[in-house]
Amino acid sequence: MNRTFYIIEGSGLAYSLAKKLLLLGNKVFYVSNKKSNLEILDGLKVNFPSLELINQDPTDINWIENLDLDRKVEAMIIISEDDAFNFVVSWLLKQFFEEIKIIALVNSPEDEIVFQSIKVETIVPIKWMEKLIESSLIYEDVTEFFNPYVDKLSVLEITIDPGDKADSKKLKEVKLPQNAIIGVLIRKNGEIMVPNGETSILLGDRLIVLALKDKVDEVVNALK
């Protein structure tokens, strides 16, 4: 898997990301005009001499225009702590290399709208954290986090506790509402299966339920 990645700006995050990509056998270029950041990344060169550090202002239009991207570049990843900076670099790259994947860190979720308007991929950590916290408060688990259809579809993880309605019942005996299905059943010992109507639900099982959002209450009511 020898692909090429450009990481633009960022300090600690850039270090971890570069390390990860290098470990997987990729070629990594790191671009920054901050000496302190370059020094952080320089620590990786001992183990990964192929890492290239480029001391350059990434918002310099002449540099971007003359960037030689002949080799297969998998993605340009822009991860400074300054959204406006990330936006300018994303926009510039998009002007000259429309076909290359551009991933930008968006530090304040309020700025995502402007990144989306130029069709770059965004990483919005605060939004993730919000989702994680929200789903762990509202639902039993954080599976919502991985669900791209979260607006309409809920993925619930429900653990069967003593006294729950579904305890010791067969799947076919549980009255789930329309538009809801138990997709996966995980036994206490970690055994994982796609259950059928004859499968028994036991104490300590974890059920992964797919349901339309407005059915969530009914689902929980039928099982718990």
Add this chain to the structure above:
Amino acid sequence: MANRVKVIIIIGCGRMGSELALKLCKDHNVIVIDKDEKSFERLTKNNFVGFTKILDTNDMAALMDLNLETADMVYIVTPDDNLNFMLSYGIKKINDKINLVSRVNDPEKKAIFTKANLDFFCPIEDSVNNLVKDLERNQYE
């Protein structure tokens, strides 16, 4: 027509934004936006008549809610060229009819604004041009 009172929005209340606001507020309705309340002291000390609004200038979503299209002119004059670019670009994307002009601090960054078709002015370059012009004029006089 020339004397019509205009609605002017100024984003960024540093030295330039405040000077501009003080000058324009004599004849026009001026709204000044900055993320830092303290920066409005530059205005209040100098008999500013107009509106001020505290708003995180890094908050694109909030800026979009500002009814900028009601303004005759929007000046974006923060000291951060990248921010000025993102704001101008975002605002123009929402409504292309909004009149706006951005400050570009670093003359080398002009090319980015040109490429994006955004109106800008570059105080440093303007000053340099004026200085050179003055010098040349003096030489021939």
